[in-house]
Amino acid sequence: MTSFAAGRTIVIRDMIYGRSFTEWPQRVIEDRGNELRVLLIPGTKGLGPALWIKSMRENDPAARGELLQAYARREWEMAPWTWQRNTRLAIMYTDRYFAIAPMWNERGEFRCWYVNFQLPFTRTADGVDTSDLHLDLIVDPDLNCHWKDEDEYVLAIRLGLVPIEWQHAIDAARGQALAMVERRDGPFSEDWRSIPL
Template sequence: MNSFKAGQTVVRRDVHRTGRVWSEHALRVVADTSEALVAACPPGAETRWPALYIKARTDGDRSVRTEAFDAMATGVWELADAVWQETELLLWKPPAAWFSVNAFYTAGGLRNWYVNFEHPTRRTTDGFDTFDLTVDLVVDADLTGWRWKDEDEYAHVRRLGIVTDTEHHAVNAARDQVLAMLAERSGPFADAAAWSDWRWNRAWPAPRLPRPAKAAQRVAPDGG
């Protein structure tokens, strides 16, 4: 496994089974160990998202996200350049896990934890590839409560065949794994206080994608 150095820019890509890129997100490495890759970004980090995703946020219309998944099923979609907004992000991604644990921070501190269910990591020269499987778990900052998010979209991508039966079984197992981590306070939840105290290193500029962004004024979807 190639290791990344602290402060290095890496690119998280969601890659569809056809090999087409669904999204790109520039991050900086906080730590890279055999347990997990930890990476982060502040507002201003460069991203690329499906144009329909950005339209859904701009218009405040979640039904447009459904259109984006319909486009994914056809294999034809357009990416648009954007920047990360509103929150600082700290991501914990074990290499073989079907999920990542993310923490979102505002000026008031840790806003919430966010578990993204996704493919295991495939390392690349520039970072790592995965694929977002739509369903998420939102966890209170103090770990006292949680709720599932986007179950409706998950059902839709299941109907479209975007998430296969094999992937569905992996997601179900990962759901149990994450709930056990919460109950046991393991993984990043074992040191929740340190995570709560984390802040973006102001000495690091916001990370940029390898190719210059063309429309940096656009707003990237925040937190799934």
């Protein structure tokens, strides 16, 4: 597959069991081959799991657990959703089990790096496919780190959504991401005071 030109809009999909569970059009900022940078801005219309949308609209954490069970049964429904509030630059890799996403609030102020553990991306004709692995790391501007959704990750393992080989890869990726933060390596060394447009 050829690289994507800067400025092109491509579709980023999370996939499981050969079906998507998110589909977001995002603008390419830079394609370095094994590293892809795409921007998602508020107002972007995409698709997401109906139970995830319910959890967002109603602040219902129980819906997240129901969603994992729906994935395990292969019975989830998709619904339209408009991305809100935060601007996110996803820095995705072909050889790492995480993406690093600098994020900005509504005023354009840098909020944090959101490290999303996911499968290395593969290219499609109109975008890339990956799969969210239900574990996240929040890195504050001062480089303090906070794990997020560890309970969901444990449930996803119990439901068979994260095979043992992925678990081993995630264990290694946790250490790799924390080492990058400690060394101020890669995206953690860059100046994110302004949104790359």
